[in-house]
Structures are given as structure tokens and as C-alpha cells.
Amino acid sequence: MTDITRFTRRAALGVAAMAAATLALPGAAQAEYDFSGQTVEWIIPFGTGGGSDTWARFNAPFLSRHLPGNPTVAVVNEPGGGSTRGTNLFAARAQADGLTILGTSGSTQFPYLLGDPRVRYEYQDWSVVMVGPTGGVAYTSPSTGISSVEEIADLQGQRLTYASQGATSLDLVPMLAFRLLGLDVNYVFGFGGRGDGRLAFERGETNIDYQTSSAFINNVTPLVEEGTAIPLMSWGVLDEEGNPQRDPTFPDLPILEEVYEMVHGEAPSGDLYEAYKAFNTAGFAAQKMVVLPTGASDELVEVYRQAWRDVFADPEYQATVTDALGEYGQVTDAAAEALFRAGTNIGDSVRQMVVDMLQDEYNVRLGD
Template identity: 30%
Template sequence: MCFRTTAKIMLIAAAGLFVSLAGILPASAVDYSGKKITIIVPFKEGGGTDGLARLFAPYLQKELPGNPDVIVLNQPGGGGVTGSNKFQRTDVKDGTVLGMGSTSTFVAYAIGGEKVKYDPMSWEPIILMLRGAIVYANGDKMGLKGGLNDPKGDVAIAQSKPVIIGMKTPTSAELSDYISWRILGANVKPVFGLSTSKQRKAFFREEIMANVDGTGPYLKKVVGKSEFNTVPMFSFGYDGPDGNRLRDPDAPDLPTMEEFYQAAFGKAPKGPAYDAYRNITGLRVMSKLVALPPGTPKDVVETYIAAMKRIAEDPKAAKAIKKTVGSLPVFYGEAAKPIMAAGFKIKPAAREWMSKELGEKFNVKM
């Protein structure tokens, strides 16, 4: 066989090998050697979103190709709007900039505030983590029993006494707490300007009479910590495959708001206010998102999803993540988008109810 024929056969074989490997190997190798990854957190240091970003940072450094440095950049302001707007505007699409989304940023987007210039549905989700939430109250001062102990009596009290709650802003995550009490016909009196940790402290000082917390923080930081009787009222639960609200698996003995309402009024909740509640609490449960900017190449997105899945399988990381967000489902990549879309899709009548409520009570325009 002549040299040219042999060379031709080798080239054909090499081409065939390249084609077969193309289905196995990524189209382009993503490598972050010598680079720095920045995670934008739209809140100040010390909150839940910041804590989760700092939890992920060292694991991302370990799992991303090239083992890049990973830093957290806090961009607080406007209840998460300022940092989210900055993330939306970034021109960096190579995976060196990540953004964190949370309930507050989701609620602000869904309501459509004038300063909101970002669209979470345009982001490239890496991981979406659901987290349960529990509404609780000062049983001693309010005279509430909570749960299914005496729902009718609890509603009568909530309608006759001011239910003082803490909120960051009228459109922050605590809007879920506000609406849940309003559906019960309660006389809700919000105190604004309180972060999550300050709300909890104000509750312990008996400056506010009711509060809402993620299930994990409630079990760790609230139960048994007050000098008075803290009673859990109900949980927000989460949406099952059939659309019905299911109990929080981390608080299985506590009824959902729907169960509490049914026991108190003898009928299921319905109407625009309840539809608004479903949307806002759905966004509340849709607690934490790690995402890449709009337009990030597919190979970069897939690299991050693979890294995040490995992190979630690490026993130490998995334990820390569960401690932060609980046992509710986790969604990766495109699987997160239907969950997000459902939360952001507000019925016209529900939007009208919220617009009127926020406008009349707090002079907020949707």
C-alpha cells in the first residue's frame, strides 16, 4: 500500500473518530483557569440569600473546570431591585458573573414596580430551590391557639385585635404574610423597614405580634426561643402535581392556610384575594435561585448545572443546603422555568385586587 493511500485511510479513520466523539464531548471546553467568578447578591451581608451564595462559593471553586476564585458581591438596595437590575444589564456572558434571585426579587417583579428593570424569566437558571414558610404569632398577648386547635376562635381574635407584623417594604417577601392574614379578615398593621432578622428580633421584643419565617429558620431560631408562648398558625405549604397545596414536609403536623381557612369558615378559600395569595405565597416558596445572565451560551449553562448537581450530591454540602432551604423539591436548568412561570402568572382579577389593596393601604402603584 502506498504512503498516500495509507495517509488517506488514517485521515478518514480520524475523521470518523472525531465525529463519534463529538456526541460525547462538549462542543467547546469551558475552562475558568486563572479567572474570577462573581456572584451578585442583591442584598446586604448576613441574610439568607447572602448565606446561601457564600455556602456555594467554595464548592463552585472546587467543581468548576479550572478551579477559579469565587467571590460574593453584595449589591443591596430597593429590596433586591438594585442588584437584580445590575445583573440584568451585565454584558458578561462567559459564566464569570452569576446572580442570586429570592422571594423579594420575585415578588417585586411579579407586582411590576416602576424601578424593576429585570426579568427573571430571561435569566438562565442553574438551580431553583423551594423553601417552606410558617406564620406564627404571640399566643399570650393575642390569645391565639394556632393550627387546628381553635381556628374559629383564632379568626375572631384576629378580626378584633390589630395583628401587627413586620415588613421590609410593601412589596417585599412579607407581602405573603400580610395577604394570608387579610384573607382571614384580620386587622393587619404592618411595621415597615424591618429586615428578616430585625422582624424576628421585634417579635421576641413583643413589638410585633405575628411574623413569618422560612421553615428551617423557624424551627432553629424561633421554636423555644421566646419568653412567651409562640404559636405556629399555619404553613404556606407547596403546590403538588395536581395543583393542590400540600403540607410542608418539614412541618407535617401544621395545617396549610387552606386547611386552617376551611376549619374556620366551613368552606374552601376562593376569589381574587385568594388567587393573589396563591401567587405571592408560591413566589415565597420559590425561595432561592442561582442563575446566569440572559444569552449565556448553552455549554456554559450545562457546565454550571453539572457542577451544581455534583455539589448537591456532596454529603456535607447537601446537609448544609437542607439546613438552609429544607426538604422541598429542587429544580435544575430548564426544569425551573415552568415553576417560575406559574408563580409569575397573576390572574387579572388577582392583580386588580392587589393593585387596589397596595394602592389604598400603602400608596403603591402596580
């Protein structure tokens, strides 16, 4: 059992015990809401076939099974604007009747955190009912002259090249990490996805890269085994108190905080590190969220959280989720609330520092 799984179960059991000790809210809420014969639209602000679509389509039948009345849960794709289009539509139109929910991703959180003018939604007006984390691993080429992460300081002073989807995509996390470590990285923007970035690495066009956990396991591990990729660090996970910990999928890999101390001899701090933490949480530790719209009642929130508790306890779900979504346990209740807060809040000075960095160094203007 992974640390994340233990975290998930402890959180769920703790909240259940608190509820039982106070009000019998779950039963009352279940009685009030009956979705028999209705359709719940699960808005996914991305196209079909991507990670968010895959995540939602795996979860949807289980959610249908465990909501009162077993409604049809239909995934509705509303792509555009880097996910802001569909999210804006949800914010403007969704009624608080339980028949419309939204699935967000790091690509939805990032424009919000950056103050992108395309954003017409406010996370703090919504109620989170589930959060799904993921992870990622950074690696480099042996052509840099290093053979392990212990030699990462030798990357300083070298000109490194990275194939990027864009400075406001999830690639912002490795950009901030490499900057913290003092690495000189040339970002080549415009790649269609992380898969394209990996292929550029394999062709020798770049010499530093990152992949999400599943892509690293499936596509980069063979490169590690043949000696053409050197793992550097994972992005880690958060514990119950929000502290960074090693990723249970990659327990032998250090996280950025450990590597920073290895290079600089002290723990990271300051606005740049605060920015890294904020975007790492929004992009990975709290990457995917299920939220209810503005005005959702406490009873409706409890209905959905109870449904997710039942999903997580479903034997069929437990038997299939790892193959479908990886090792990272999805969470509800207090655990989801903590990740939601961490992934949707950033200090004004930290935000402005990142916005200025994107504009001054990469000619990126938000909303363009």
C-alpha cells in the same frame, strides 16, 4: 429523606435519562467550556451577612469545584433599591460567556411581579440553572384567647397587630394569607427585619407574626414550648405538579389552604388566592434562583446544570448543606424550570388587584 429531597433526585435523574437518550450534550458542553484560571462573578443584589449572601457563599466553593476548569467563584454584593439596583446592573451588563451569574431572592421577584418602575430586568429573558426553596410559619399569642390552630376562627373580629418590614417585602405573603382568612390586622411598618418583628411579639407589642423556617425553629420553638406562641400554619411547599403540600419540616402544621377550608368550609379561590399563590411561590417555594443572562446558549445552560447536579451529589455538600441552609433541597433541571415559571408569572388582573390594595389600604406607591 424529605419529600423535597426525593423530588430533587427524581427530577435530576429524569432529566439525566432524557439527555442520555437523545444527545450527549453534557460531554460536548463540558468540552466547549473550560473556565480554568478565570473568575465567575456571582452577583448578589443584597449586602453582606444576609440570607442571600449566606446562601451564595456556602454554595460558591462547591460550584467552583464542579464547573469545568474549577474557576474561582467570587460573590459580589451589589445592594440597593430593594435588590433592584444590582439586578438591573446584571441585566444591562452581564455577558453570556458564563463568567457572570445572578442570585435572586423573593425580594427581587416581588418588584418584578408588582410592576415596580425601578425594575429594568426581565426574568423571561434569563435561563434558570438552580432554585433554592425555603419555608415559613405564622403564629399568634395566647393573649388572643386561642390555644391551637383549630380555634383560628376565633381570631376573626379581633384587632391583631403585626410588626412588618414593609408591604412589598416578604411580609406581603402573610398579609395576603391573613386577608384570605378574614383577619383584621393592623400592620406597623418600618421594622428592620423579621428578628425585630419577633422581639416586638415577645415584648407583647404585637400578637401575630411569622418567621422563616430556620428562625422559627431556632427562636420561636422555645416560645411554643413555654406556651407564649401558638403555631397557626406553614406556607407549605409545592409538589412536582406545582400543588401546595405540607412543609416536610413542619408536617404537623396545616397550610393556608387547609386553614382556609377550616374557617370557610370550602377551598380558596379567586384573585386574592391567586395573588397569595403567586407571591408565596416567589417568596418561599422558589425564593432563591441562580440565572444566566440573556443570550446564554443551551450548551452553557447545560454546563451550569451539570455543575449543580454534581454539587448536589458531592458527599461534602450532602454532609453540610442541612446545617448551613436547612431542610429544603435545592433543585436544577425540570424542577427548577417549574419553580421558575411559577415564581415569575402573575396574571394582569391579579397584579393590579395587589397594587390597588397596597395603594388604597396601605398608602404604598411602587417605586417610592
